[in-house]
Amino acid sequence: xxxxxxxxxxxxxxxxxxxxxxxxxxxxxxxxxxxxxxxxxxxxxxxxxxxxxxxxxxxxxxxxxxxxxxxxxxxxxxxxxxxxxxxxxxxxxxxxxxxxxx
Amino acid sequence: xxxxxxxxxxxxxxxxxxxxxxxxxxxxxxxxxxxxxxxxxxxxxxxxxxxxxxxxxxxxxxxxxxxxxxxxxxxxxxxxxxxxxxxxxxxxxxxxxxxxxxxxxxxxxxxxxxxxxxxxxxxxxxxxxxxxxxxxxxxxxxxxxxxxxxxxxxxxxxxxxxxxxxxxxxxxxxxxxxxxxxxxxxxxxxxxxxxxxxxxxxxxxxxxxxxxxxxxxxxxxxxxxxxxxxxxxxxxxxxxxxxxxxxxxxxxxxxxxxxxxxxxxxxxxxxxxxxxxxxxxxxxxxxxxxxxxxxxxxxxxxxxxxx
Numbered sequence: 083x084x085x086x087x088x089x090x091x092x093x094x095x096x097x098x099x100x101x102x103x104x105x106x107x108x109x110x111x112x113x114x115x116x117x118x119x120x121x122x123x124x125x126x127x128x129x130x131x132x133x134x135x136x137x138x139x140x141x142x143x144x145x146x147x148x149x150x151x152x153x154x155x156x157x158x159x160x161x162x163x164x165x166x167x168x169x170x171x172x173x174x175x176x177x178x179x180x181x182x183x184x
Numbered sequence: 185x186x187x188x189x190x191x192x193x194x195x196x197x198x199x200x201x202x203x204x205x206x207x208x209x210x211x212x213x214x215x216x217x218x219x220x221x222x223x224x225x226x227x228x229x230x231x232x233x234x235x236x237x238x239x240x241x242x243x244x245x246x247x248x249x250x251x252x253x254x255x256x257x258x259x260x261x262x263x264x265x266x267x268x269x270x271x272x273x274x275x276x277x278x279x280x281x282x283x284x285x286x287x288x289x290x291x292x293x294x295x296x297x298x299x300x301x302x303x304x305x306x307x308x309x310x311x312x313x314x315x316x317x318x319x320x321x322x323x324x325x326x327x328x329x330x331x332x333x334x335x336x337x338x339x340x341x342x343x344x345x346x347x348x349x350x351x352x353x354x355x356x357x358x359x360x361x362x363x364x365x366x367x368x369x370x371x372x373x374x375x376x377x378x379x380x381x382x383x384x385x386x387x388x389x390x391x392x393x394x395x396x397x398x399x400x401x402x403x404x405x406x407x408x409x410x411x412x413x414x415x416x417x418x419x420x421x422x423x424x425x426x427x428x429x430x431x432x433x434x435x436x437x438x439x440x441x442x443x444x445x446x447x448x449x450x451x452x453x454x455x456x457x458x459x460x461x462x463x464x465x466x467x468x469x470x471x472x473x474x475x476x477x478x479x480x481x482x483x484x485x486x487x488x489x490x491x
Contacts, residue, residue, distance in 0.1 A: 112454035134245035135456035136281035136309065149313060150281025153245065172312045173281070176397060 109137050114179035126160040142168040234262050235472040237275040237421030238441030242283030245457045247465035251443040257490050258442040258471050263298045272299050275421035276307025276386030307386040308349040335371050346385040348400045358387030358400035369409045380415045388420040390436045393449035417483045426487045437485050439472045466491025
C-alpha cells in the first residue's frame with residue numbers, strides 16, 4: 083500500500099514541477115522492491131527494511147550510502163540530478179537495484 | 185589407486201541436539217554420540233580448543249531477543265569444559281552490522297573466558313561499514329602486515345586464520361585475494377606433510393550454497409597448497425548451522441552461531457535469521473569444541489547447542 087501511495091505522489095509531482103515528491107522502496111526477503119524505480123528530479127526516496135537481517139543501501143559509484151539498516155529501519159535520499167543510480171546491499175552484494183531520475 | 189573410493193566424499197546436513205564426535209579415518213567420516221565425560225578424557229599430548237562464531241551482538245529478532253545473553257551462555261558453557269580449552273577461535277561476525285559499541289560488548293564478555301588466548305578473523309558484518317578499519321584497529325596487531333590474517337603453531341599443529349570478507353565480490357561470495365594466497369603458500373611451504381593443519385575463516389572455504397553467497401570464490405587455489413598434508417581441518421562460520429564435508433584428507437566444518445540459526449541451504453526463499461520461537465532456536469545455536477589427540481590424525485569436532 084505504501085508503495086502504491088508513493089508512486090501516486092511521484093506522478094503528481096511530475097505534472098506539478100517544483101513540488102516535492104517522494105517514493106518508497108521496500109526490502110524484504112533479500113530483495114529491493116521495486117528493483118527499478120523511476121522518479122522525477124527532486125524526489126526523496128525512502129527505503130524500509132522488512133527483514134531481520136541487516137541490509138544497506140550502497141551506491142555503486144559511491145554517490146550515497148546508508149549504514150546497516152535493521153528491521154523497520156529506514157534510509158532516505160533526495161535525488162537532485164537526473165541519472166541512473168545503481169545501488170546494492172554491501173552485506174549481500176547480489177541484492178542489486180536502480181533508481182532512475184528523470 | 186582407487187582414489188575416488190578413498191576420497192570418501194560425504195556431506196552431512198545439520199543435526200540439532202547433543203554432541204557428536206566426528207572422526208575421519210582414511211578420508212571416511214563416521215560419527216558417534218558422546219557422553220559429556222568422554223569429551224573430557226584427556227590423553228598426554230592432547231589438547232582442545234573451542235570455536236565460537238557469529239555472535240552478532242546487536243541482533244534482536246524473533247529467534248533471539250538478546251544476543252548478548254546467549255553469548256554469555258556460550259561463555260559459561262566454555263568455562264565448564266574440563267580440561268579448559270587451550271585457546272578460542274572466533275570465526276567472525278562478532279557484531280550485527282557494526283552496531284555502535286558492539287565490539288566493546290564482545291570484548292567485555294569474552295574477558296571472562298577461561299583460556300589463554302582468543303584468536304579472531306572478521307566476518308562481513310564486522311568490516312562492511314568502514315572496510316575493516318575498526319576491526320583491524322582492534323585485532324590487526326600481530327597479524328600479517330596488520331591485515332588480519334595470521335598463523336601460529338600449537339603443540340605441533342599449524343593454525344592458519346584467513347580473511348575472506350574484505351573483497352566481497354558481485355555475487356556476494358567471499359574472496360581471499362592473490363596476496364593472501366601467496367602468503368599462505370609461503371607460510372605452509374616449509375612444513376612437513378605430516379603436520380596437522382587447521383584453517384579457520386568466516387565464509388566457508390567450500391561451495392556450501394553459492395546461490396546465497398555461501399562460498400569463497402578463490403578457496404580452491406588456497407586449498408591447493410594444503411592438499412599434500414595428511415590432515416587438514418577447515419573451520420568456518422557465516423551460515424549459522426553445522427555442516428560437514430570430507431574431501432580426501434581435508435575435513436570442512438561449519439559452526440553454529442551463538443545468536444540465531446539460518447535456514448538449511450535452499451530450504452527458504454532467502455538466507456537470514458530464522459523466525460522461530462526462542463526455545464526452538466536455542467537448540468540450533470551453540471559452540472564447537474575441537475580436540476586433538478596424538479596418533480589419531482583427524483581432529484574430533486564436537487558441536488553442542490545452548491538449549
